Amino acid sequence: MEFLKEVSQKKLTDILDRIPGKKDVVIDPSIMKPLDRITDVKILRDHGVEKILKLEKSEVTTVNPNLVYLVYADLITAKHVVDQVHANRQRDTKIAHHLILVPCGLLSIDQLIEEEGLIGVVKVYIFSWELIPIDNHVLSLEMPQIYKTSFLNGEYSLLKSVAKSLWSLQLIYGKIPVILSQGKLSKIVSGMVNTYFEDLGEPELHNSKIGYMVVMDRSIDYTSSLLTSVTYTGLLDEVFGIKCGTVEFSKEVTGKSNQITYLLNSKDEIYNEIKNKHFSDVYPTLKSKAKELENKLAQFKTADLSKLKHHVKNEIRNVMSLRQSLSYHIGACEGIIGNLGGKYQELQNVEENIVRGRYKKESIAYIEDCLAKQTSSNMVLRLIALLSLTESGITYDEAMSLKSQFLHTYGYKHIVTFYNMEKVGLFSIPAPNSLLPSGFSGVSDTAGKLANRMAQVVSMPKQNSFRTIAQKLKLFPDASNAHNLKDSSGMGYVFNGVYIPIICQLVHLLLKKEPKSVIEELLRVIPGPTVLDEKVQSEHQTVARVVLVLIIGGASYAEIAALQLLETLTSSRIIIAGTSLINGKLLVQQLSHG
Numbered sequence: 001m002e003f004l005k006e007v008s009q010k011k012l013t014d015i016l017d018r019i020p021g022k023k024d025v026v027i028d029p030s031i032m033k034p035l036d037r038i039t040d041v042k043i044l045r046d047h048g049v050e051k052i053l054k055l056e057k058s059e060v061t062t063v064n065p066n067l068v069y070l071v072y073a074d075l076i077t078a079k080h081v082v083d084q085v086h087a088n089r090q091r092d093t094k095i096a097h098h099l100i101l102v103p104c105g106l107l108s109i110d111q112l113i114e115e116e117g118l119i120g121v122v123k124v125y126i127f128s129w130e131l132i133p134i135d136n137h138v139l140s141l142e143m144p145q146i147y148k149t150s151f152l153n154g155e156y157s158l159l160k161s162v163a164k165s166l167w168s169l170q171l172i173y174g175k176i177p178v179i180l181s182q183g184k185l186s187k188i189v190s191g192m193v194n195t196y197f198e199d200l201g202e203p204e205l206h207n208s209k210i211g212y213m214v215v216m217d218r219s220i221d222y223t224s225s226l227l228t229s230v231t232y233t234g235l236l237d238e239v240f241g242i243k244c245g246t247v248e249f250s251k252e253v254t255g256k257s258n259q260i261t262y263l264l265n266s267k268d269e270i271y272n273e274i275k276n277k278h279f280s281d282v283y284p285t286l287k288s289k290a291k292e293l294e295n296k297l298a299q300f301k302t303a304d305l306s307k308l309k310h311h312v313k314n315e316i317r318n319v320m321s322l323r324q325s326l327s328y329h330i331g332a333c334e335g336i337i338g339n340l341g342g343k344y345q346e347l348q349n350v351e352e353n354i355v356r357g358r359y360k361k362e363s364i365a366y367i368e369d370c371l372a373k374q375t376s377s378n379m380v381l382r383l384i385a386l387l388s389l390t391e392s393g394i395t396y397d398e399a400m401s402l403k404s405q406f407l408h409t410y411g412y413k414h415i416v417t418f419y420n421m422e423k424v425g426l427f428s429i430p431a432p433n434s435l436l437p438s439g440f441s442g443v444s445d446t447a448g449k450l451a452n453r454m455a456q457v458v459s460m461p462k463q464n465s466f467r468t469i470a471q472k473l474k475l476f477p478d479a480s481n482a483h484n485l486k487d488s489s490g491m492g493y494v495f496n497g498v499y500i501p502i503i504c505q506l507v508h509l510l511l512k513k514e515p516k517s518v519i520e521e522l523l524r525v526i527p528g529p530t531v532l533d534e535k536v537q538s539e540h541q542t543v544a545r546v547v548l549v550l551i552i553g554g555a556s557y558a559e560i561a562a563l564q565l566l567e568t569l570t571s572s573r574i575i576i577a578g579t580s581l582i583n584g585k586l587l588v589q590q591l592s593h594g
Contacts, residue, residue, distance in 0.1 A: 001133045001575070003172060008038045008129040015125045016047040016068075019098055023066035024051040026084075028077060031070060031102060033244035034142040037132045055080070059087045066096050070127070072145065073101040073158075078109045082116050089121070097121060103128040103143060103161035128161050130168055131577055134245040135265045137567075138560060139577035141165060142244055146579040147553040148590045150185055151219060151424050159185060162552060162579060163192030166213075167200065169548070174208030177543055180510060181531040182523065183217025185552045190215060190531060210575070211544035212510045214503065218553025218582075219425055220526060221502035223466070226386045226584040227351055227495045229558035232282045233264070233275045234494070236332060237557050237583050239339045253331035262328060270325045276561040278493055279336070286330050293323055347379075352498045354386050356476070357467060363387060364398060368405060377410045381417070381588040385426040390466045399429040416593035424591065472525045473505045491562040501559045502526075504566050507547050511570050545572040554582030 016023070025044070027035065032054070044052065050064050055071065057080075067088065069081045078099075085097050099122050101109065113122055131139040141162065149155045166189070170176060175197070181190040218225065229235065233242070240247045246261050254260055266272040270289060274282045296319050340347075350366045353359045367383050384402055388394060407414055421427035470476055477492030477500060492500045509519050516532050523530040536543060549555075549563060555578030567574040 004130040022064040028071040068098040144580040167196040174205035176213045177535045183528040186215040212547040224501040234557040382584040420591040494558040554580040
């Protein structure tokens with residue numbers, strides 16, 4: 001998949017070459033890390049870039065004839081750039097201004113440039129990078145804004161870049177013969193890809209190296225992003241925050257004076273071994289590795305001159321690199337334990353009870369206790385969302401009580417937050433009279449309230465509820481295997497044996513080569529359209545056991561770990577991609593106000 005990086009790099013350098021002469025580039029800070037994955041400073045220098053600056057509120061000064069802004073296509077950011085262009089022109093009208101938008105142009109930005117009188121002054125370019133390799137078989141578009149714009153605002157312009165990336169990938173690796181789209185946005189994207197094939201051309205490669213593709217909306221399975229993962233990488237993301245495959249480690253982790261940016265990928269031998277392990281098994285593994293390294297270092301100390309020369313030439317550098325990596329990961333484990341503390345096990349129990357649909361009153365009491373202690377608002381929102389999604393029997397009074405307590409604790413600005421959560425399906429308040437029979441309309445207020453309360457108590461489960469889907473798709477692991485954690489033989493281990501991500505079951509259905517009618521019937525319980533497009537010409541046509549997975553709205557590290565286990569269990573190859581990589585905290589942050 002490294003070829004995708006080369007394609008992205010070529011797209012960027014082609015744009016820079018269209019801007020003659022020396023240039024300074026001002027980069028949106030949120031683009032910095034993805035850009036590091038695509039190119040490097042030397043390549044930019046080779047294409048005329050003199051200085052690289054971060055986009056800030058302060059004005060930019062340059063001595064070069066060209067000033068280039070590289071930003072996400074966002075109206076607020078574009079307004080910031082336009083204001084800087086006006087300020088620059090007051091000082092020096094000879095500077096040529098250029099705006100590179102990622103990943104596409106927006107009509108609102110074009111209108112802004114026109115209204116500000118900058119048509120012909122600011123030249124606009126579009127840079128739509130390809131899926132970015134984050135690790136072996138893990139790709140990301142690094143466009144977290146797609147969730148908010150598409151799911152919350154109903155604005156689908158950024159989906160074109162998703163479709164374009166899938167079209168480009170198939171130009172390289174061949175047209176994928178079996179495609180399953182699950183959800184409204186996935187169906188739209190798959191339709192766009194077909195349009196691109198018609199308008200822009202089809203791949204020359206006849207036999208695709210990828211046999212199956214599954215495209216799924218994030219909204220199909222919010223549970224997999226809201227639950228706290230128990231894998232090492234999942235918890236690393238929860239506590240430290242992983243951005244584009246890198247994590248910031250402070251001196252408390254590294255023992256060094258400065259914060260460092262640490263790259264997480266499978267080339268790191270120790271990280272590769274522990275990344276998908278249940279956290280309870282990580283520290284023993286690191287301890288074992290530490291003993292191995294100690295033995296190696298002891299051999300170096302006792303070696304004679306000729307052996308020492310061999311060690312210096314072939315082994316010491318690798319051993320010292322492993323030693324540093326080991327130190328960082330031990331420090332990270334200590335940071336995770338220190339951050340989560342004793343509340344981790346309690347949180348796990350509450351999440352399990354919510355998902356299993358038991359001890360609802362105790363779960364609500366736990367959330368209320370978190371509110372009283374003013375625990376992280378993001379954590380409380382996740383639990384409220386999880387309860388609302390999975391507990392079809394939550395009453396009007398319970399929902400309203402949790403909402404009002406949250407607003408009282410964290411501020412009434414969060415009325416917007418709850419509105420956003422309702423809009424995307426993360427929170428719902430049952431109507432107080434939703435189950436009241438029409439015959440009660442003429443009774444007294446007291447009798448009406450009593451009838452309504454009775455209706456809430458005996459409320460029927462929602463159609464297509466979480467539990468119906470979970471039972472139909474077998475998302476609850478077998479209880480006998482649920483806690484076989486260290487063996488990690490079941491995909492539910494990523495959530496402590498409580499839940500299997502839906503995306504895993506979708507991929508498994510395709511790999512088992514279930515008939516189309518069976519798959520469509522099984523997936524009928526999931527809200528939103530299911531489209532299974534099979535281009536297999538005959539029964540004898542061989543389809544590669546390689547699956548490309550794309551989650552629109554972001555993939556979680558728990559889903560990645562579960563799919564990588566499924567890869568091993570089915571002797572297949574699964575390439576996992578997301579419009580971004582997310583966790584529950586990032587999900588609710590995009591919906592939070594203030």
